[in-house]
Amino acid sequence: MAGRLEGKVALVSGAARGQGRSHAVRLAQEGADVIAFDVCRDLDTVPYALATPADLEQTVKAVEDLDRRIIARTADVRDLAAVQRVVDEGVREFGRLDVVCANAGIAGMAENTWSMTEEQWEEMIAVNLTGVWKTVKAAVPAMIEAGNGGCIVITSSTAGIKGMPRTAHYVAAKHGVVGLMRTLANELAPHMIRVNTVHPTGVDTPMIRNDYMAAQLADPATGVNLQNALPVEMVQPVDISNAIVWLASDEARYVTGVSLPVDAGFLQR
Structure with a gap:
């Protein structure tokens, strides 16, 4: 039986591991070919290890094992020329682009908003907000x-809906992409291109499962950022991927301008 995205082509940023890999695989399971990229190196202000070229190769294998095509490249979401080269190569190869999954992002914390360094602020905004725009x-x-119309899904966060301690730069960026989404939903509606955001609670990925984040979340002032209503510590990457597949499918053909929480009830706390 044909998948819900048979014949479509999807672009996924931050695709080397975590949510990005999960999104690429779920989109492929539904029939899409994939254009993928990731920075595949560490960044100066990010206090945990980022993905590697080997991680991106694993994403390639996972998609190819589903008998779908994939082009995967190393590119920094802050580098517009590099991102453009990836998109252009993918469109030349596959002939179209239907789904954009703007997923690439980083996390980090500071003692408070006013003690944050300029470098922490600027790198977070550059990746998590400006990188989405690029x-x-x-x-x-x-x-x-x-x-052909299409769908853009931007990964925001529950931090894109409410304030959270010690993460002003992250919260500002994740709120910012909601404003970007709402504007794009209006601008792209005449082209039948829908634009939405997804808002996960904590997701079980290397961005959260690392020594740095474990130490931060052990602090009661920070741990409140992951207190879900449903009795689960975190959701799984595929839970976000399933929401993205639905938004990209014809089942959501008239859904645009929506901020969709996948948050285990976190926002009801």
Whole structure:
């Protein structure tokens, strides 16, 4: 039986591991070919290890094992020229672009908003907000030119809906992408391109499962950031991927401008 995204092509940023890999695999399971990229190196202000080229190779294998095609490249979401090269190569190879999954992101904490360094603030905003804009800027012209409509899903966070201690830069970026989504939903509606955000609670990925984040979340002032209503510590990457697949499918063909929580009830606390 054909998948819900049979014949479609999806772009996934931050695809080397975690949510990004899960999104690429779920999209492929539903029939999509994949254009993937990730920075695949550590960044100066990020206090945990980021993905590697070997991680991106594992994503490639996982998609190819599903008998789907994938182009995967190393690119920094802050580098518009590099992102544009990835998009252009993928569109040349696959002939179209239907789904954009703007997933790449980093996390970090500071004692408080005013003690945060300029470098921490600027790198967070550059990756988590400006990087989303650059991904969309690189991808949208190809989507419009193809004339097939499509869907853009931006990964925000529960921190894109409420304030959280010690994460002002992250919260600001994740709120910022909601405003970007709402504007794009209006601008792209005439082209039948839908734009939405997803808002996960804590997700069981290397971004959370590392020594640095474990130490931070042990602090009661920070641990409150992961207190779900449902009795689960965290959700799984596939839970977010399933929401993205639905948003990208014809089942959600008239859903646009929506902020969709996948949060185990966190926002009801």
